[in-house]
Amino acid sequence: MTENLPGAHMRAELNSQPETWARAAEMRTEQALLPASGARIAVVGCGTSWFMAQSYAALRESAGQGETDAFTASEVPSDRGYDAIVALTRSGTTSEVLELTKRVKGKTPVIAVLGDDTSPLVDLADSVIALPFADEQSVVQTRFATTALALFRASLGEDLTKAIADAQAVLDGTDDAALGEADQYSFLGLGWSIGLAHEAALKMRESSQSWTESYSAMEYRHGPIAIAAPGRITWQFGTAPEGLKAQVEATGxxxxxxxxxxxADLVRVHRVALDRAVAKGLDPDQPRNLTRSVILDD
Ligand SMILES: O=P(O)(O)OC[C@H]1O[C@](O)(CO)[C@@H](O)[C@@H]1O
Known part of the structure; x- marks a missing residue:
């Protein structure tokens, strides 16, 4: 592989995920900076980071650690009285995250989880968990997002050994080529995997300009299944609701x-998205209309 091949950065970054997850799982001192059990918190981010925030929120709350909401940074309601805000951002420069951090300064502590430890958020936040080893050159995020989620999962007491082994097995194997050749993709999740479904759909859109949708698996039968048809894929993260597989297959x-x-299944989608993009003549390291971070004019 050379740096000049389309998607070379994305490929190297997605392939490194088992190592970066293992490293994040070991970061016990940094994990202790996250809000204590019982704290009522909001987790915020934009785009990919928002979807990871959704997954962390669902996991934290279901682990019994306290009420945990997830918002895109521009939509955090004022005066909710949160004990703390966790701001997730690879770049540390995303405008909405910086604006929110300034707005709550002195009122609600912000714990920033970021990739670039030289970014302006480092000085603005009350505490910082930096994951520079997971930062990326590709505009399209893969390992930063999943490594942050690995850190969150480990902080909740999860043993990530199986997740890491599953991801390595995905990367060591090859996929059925037809996974990358569908006309349309609908990604589904339940609980914490709903955030993964949204992220998978975003990844396929960003990197390969594909038509994708994403839902709670239980919501899928309430309308979105109308899109299911021959040549299309409905992709479930984790266990599917009873009967859903047969209902989808009945559509063709x-x-x-x-x-x-x-x-680990999201890692598979990363690779499917990359290979689909390259097959279409696209460079997912430089996706159409996107930048590494959205920086708005003041
Ligand atoms: O995590 P950050 O740096 O705030 O950036 C979020 C951005 O990352 C992206 O994945 C880049 O395409 C978008 O979802 C979003 O604009």
Whole structure:
């Protein structure tokens, strides 16, 4: 592989995920900076980072650690009285995250989880968990997002050994080429994997300009299943609701579900998205209309 090949950065970054997850899982001192159990918190981010925030929020609350909401940074309600805000951002320069941090300064402590430890958020936030080893050159995020989620999962007491092994097995194997050749993709999740479904759909859109949708699996039958048809894929992260596979297959669409850790299945989507992009003549390291971070004029 050379740096000049389309998607070379994305490929190297996505392939490194088992190592970066293992490293994040070991960061016990940094994990202790996250809000204590019982704190009522909001987790915020934009785009990919928002979807990871959704997954962390669902996991933290279901682990019994306290009420945990997730918002895109521009939509955090004022005066909710949160004990703390966790701001997730690879770049540390995303305008909405910086604006929110300034707005709550002195009122609500902000714990920033970021990739670039030289970014302006470092000085603005009350505490910082830096993951510079997971920062990326590709505009399209893969390992930063999943490594942050690995850190969050470990902080909640999860043992990530199986997730890491599952991701390595995905990367060591090859996928059925048809996974990358569908006309349309609908990604589904339940609980914490709903954020992964949204992220998978975003990844396919950003890197390969594909038509994708994403839903809670239980919501899928309330309308979105109308899109299912031959040549299309409905992809479930984690266990599917009873009967859903048969209902999707009755439409002629392909139902995809792997019995592995859902975060490892997202790694598979990363690779499918990359290979689909390259097959279409695109460079997912430089996706159309996108920049590494959205920086708005003051
Ligand atoms: O995590 P950050 O740096 O705030 O950036 C979020 C951005 O990352 C992206 O994945 C870049 O395409 C978008 O979702 C979003 O604009």
């Amino acid at each position: 669409a392909r139902f995809v579900q792997h019995d592995i850790d859902p975060l």
